[in-house]
Amino acid sequence: MTASRDIVNVKRGEESVERDRFPRIVIIIMIAEFCERFSYSGMRAFLTLYLRSKLGYSDEGATEIYHVFSTFVYFFPILGGILADNYLGKFRTILYLMFVYAGGNMLVAITAIPHLEIPKRLCTLLGLFLITLGTGGIKPCVTAFGGDQFVLPQQEKQLALYFSILYFNICTGSLIAKTVSPILRSDVHCFGDKDCYSLAFGAPGFIVLISIVVFVSAKSKYVMKRPEGNLLFDFVKCVSLGLKNALIKGKTEKQSHWLDSTQHRYDKRFIRDVKKTLSILTLFTVLPVFWALLDQLGSRWTLQATKMDGRFGFVTIKPDQLQVIGPISILILIPLSQKYIYPYFEKYNILRNPLHKLTLGGVLAGVAFIASALVEIYIKTTYPELPQLGYSQLRIFNGNPCPISIQNDQQGIIYSIPSLSHYTNKHMQVKGTEDIRLNISGDCIDTRDELFTLNEKKAISFFVNGNNIVRFNENVDKSKSGLPFVRFLVSDRVDLTNVTLFNEKRNEIETYIYAGASVQMEVFMSVYSIRVRDKVVLSEMSMDNGGVYNIMIDKNGDDYTAKIVAITEPNSITMALLLPQFLIISTAEVLFAVTGNEFAFKEAPESMKAVMSAFWLLTEAAGNVIIIIVTRLFINYKQETQSFIYTGLVFTSIAAFHFMSRNYQFGFADEEVRKERRSNSEVLYQQVKQAEDCLEH
Structure with missing residues (x-):
């Protein structure tokens, strides 16, 4: 085994060579970091959707778990820093925690396989915990380990270049992951499902395994510094x-x-130095509320997007792909703000210092949530009317070749239902369980009285098929995954030899159809036809995301007939309405997160920069705790109401921050012990290290 090098000596004859040469070994570190960022960003993009659609959590439950996950991600850097600085060193900390990370990914991927008889919720939560331990512990070590490979001050310029390349590398990994992972999730179907979460989780886990191989392959060439103790x-x-x-x-x-x-x-x-650090941390106490808003891009805002139409011309955007707007906007806004926007405002004595930028960033975050609440109010106009307390919804479907009449004088029901059509009453007054007697008559059925059993706060449907009536619970809500729901109501007269639902776009059979009332199933958003063997019975059926459909099929003589009924209309409001709130929150992030990183670094004493970095990460962990608390306290409140609550919280916290920061003294009172200038490479080092966190939202 090759011994690690603790000190790098530069001989006089080699000094010019070392000064100009870029250490090739850092390329290996950047590749490993790319893989790790790809895995984390990709998995995080669709995590909320998986928790809701596959594990059956409610919107509030999925949001809570997502933010518990994020809390641990930003808490475990403290543990990783302690392990690296006091016990294991950076290399071994990274290596060991990568195995933990990969193990967590693989456990979640295996758990996502539908037909395995394992406790899915328990195994998923265990896998997510391992992922937080792995990625959180690695977070403070990788960038610093890359910086250790340079000889200073001879390679200051190369170190600055390394940080720039690493920054681009992180952005690229995040963007690719947030674009590709939703495609793996939704466009690939496996194990009989209309999606493939096991592949979406497994691919990032495989990428982490690749990163381990890449990282270890250059072990003998790394510069490894001994643990020197953690000032924290x-x-x-x-x-x-x-x-x-x-x-x-x-x-x-x-x-x-x-x-x-x-x-x-x-x-x-x-x-x-401790006194100065505490004065900065006092300001930090009111900042976690900002992160409570920013970190909901991957939870509440993603769930909001599932109820909207993602079609933009010939391109369809998936709900979890909207998150790429964040890193794209940041990459554009950072250079624009540094080069043009900030200098322009400074001419007019606006945004004079970092505290002003932090204040404006917090205000804009509140504005973004006001926009989100207004969009939610507008979207709700297209939401289905769900059964309410004290009422039941009644639907009667006529699967006969003739019209049928239904009548109940007490309920005021007198209606003629055409063939392959239906009757709907969404406001039947019911307490508990009640029977409604209806007289049914028609040319092709026997006239008789029938009892229809209804349940309070339920949608109950009845399929009249000849003289038989099939009762079933109707789910009128949109699917949790956002895909269309469909049910088949097939009369006994249909010859069930090879009756299929055919996907015209994919040119494949979606499912086979059988007699009676089928279970409700998810299908892809596409154009479909009903086929009996090679004969097309009904064509050009568009089933769009968010729609709930019943397809009725009958046979009269030798002729097949079919009709599609939209129980719940599909998503019709474009996702383009979400762009303003994403752009506003991205601007807020540049003003708040990037400026906050810079402020924390520049104002922290030289001996306290690691401590300050740790506490800055903890503010984000605290922000996720706030989300969990608000979700628990206001679980029965509407989504737009919760958005206004967050707006009030951030406005209050920013007002407190503005009041507390008025008398803040920049710099140190003891100027003799303060360094007049800091190395540019050191500044870039800290900025890039913390920029990684900004790109994960």
């Missing part, structure tokens, strides 16, 4: 000791600050 421990110990002394022993008259009581254990410079 010392920071926590110093603050704890100061609080203990202040609360238990009290301050002496000579001490002007409660941390001064720790001078017997820590030097004055370290205590001064």
